[in-house]
Amino acid sequence: MMPLPHRHLTSMLVRREGDLFLFDAGEGTQVSLRRLNLRWKKINAIFISHTHADHITGLPGLLMLSSQVDRDEPLYIYGPPKIAEYVESSRRVLDMYINYDIIVKEIQAPAVCYEGDGFRIRAFPLRHTKTCYGYALEEDMRPGAFHPERAAERGVPRGPLWSRLQAGQTVQSVDGMDVKPEDVLGSPRSGRKVSYITDSLYFPEVAAEVSGSDLLVCEGMFERELLPSAVEKKHMAAFQAATIARDAGGVKKLALIHYSPRYTDHDLRILLDEARQVFPETVLSKDRLRFPIDNVD
Numbered sequence: 001m002m003p004l005p006h007r008h009l010t011s012m013l014v015r016r017e018g019d020l021f022l023f024d025a026g027e028g029t030q031v032s033l034r035r036l037n038l039r040w041k042k043i044n045a046i047f048i049s050h051t052h053a054d055h056i057t058g059l060p061g062l063l064m065l066s067s068q069v070d071r072d073e074p075l076y077i078y079g080p081p082k083i084a085e086y087v088e089s090s091r092r093v094l095d096m097y098i099n100y101d102i103i104v105k106e107i108q109a110p111a112v113c114y115e116g117d118g119f120r121i122r123a124f125p126l127r128h129t130k131t132c133y134g135y136a137l138e139e140d141m142r143p144g145a146f147h148p149e150r151a152a153e154r155g156v157p158r159g160p161l162w163s164r165l166q167a168g169q170t171v172q173s174v175d176g177m178d179v180k181p182e183d184v185l186g187s188p189r190s191g192r193k194v195s196y197i198t199d200s201l202y203f204p205e206v207a208a209e210v211s212g213s214d215l216l217v218c219e220g221m222f223e224r225e226l227l228p229s230a231v232e233k234k235h236m237a238a239f240q241a242a243t244i245a246r247d248a249g250g251v252k253k254l255a256l257i258h259y260s261p262r263y264t265d266h267d268l269r270i271l272l273d274e275a276r277q278v279f280p281e282t283v284l285s286k287d288r289l290r291f292p293i294d295n296v297d
Contacts, residue, residue, distance in 0.1 A: 006287070007286070021047065023047045024048060025059040026058050032287050043075065045078065046076070047079065047196075049079075049134070050130055067099045074103045075101070080109075083106055107133070122136045126200035128234045129234050132199050134198075136213070139190075141190060143166060154183060155173030156173050165181050166181075190296075193212050193215075194214060198218070199219060202243070202244070213248065213252070216253070217255045220275055222235065223238065235258075238271035253291070254279050254283070256284055
């Protein structure tokens, strides 16, 4: 896979509550990141799908650029076998100046590889020409909506006690009775989910990994007519990405990524049309395209 003048290689950045997570770092990633109005040099962790050049050649530049700012926390890099060797050899051969800790963790999927406050990032195996992982960032279930009238009916006065109930704590009413969160909260609400799949044969079992995704970013490298070529190279056609989104259940939007360079920007409409025949809520991703994902109450 090669970059085109207006189409950099594969990468996805997720911003959540001030944290930044980068998935893959193809050639040109740092160029796009510099054009975003984000504190991208404060990326918390990088997740690599596999060690083919078009997914990791942007990594050395990112590591060196991040040394241009003060960084107190380490940068974590997660990926399949040989990612540690790649990072270490790049640092040695390029004689990198790095003024912060880099912690590389080789993982074996399926696995939860990163956990934060109220969310986790999970890796799952794909089927490519070498070990390759997909990733899903999943938030915990959120408490149900707070019903102030229920709290008032049970003798809980407005103020700090309401906040404690919303935080999941049992409080006492003015009459000394216990009031539990479930007495005043609605049903638990789902958190958000973003999933990322690239460089894989289609196989129906992968749909379960991305079920309930608010956004599924998935490769759609070829049109249906070139399916034999996709199978030979262990990639997917766009309609197969759409099939995953449809069969997973609960996917709200599919963003195609990782197009064959044979397609001009105008030709990409072929991939989009074939995907939308299967899953209408499909869009074409492009450099620096943003997808706001709000909680649904």
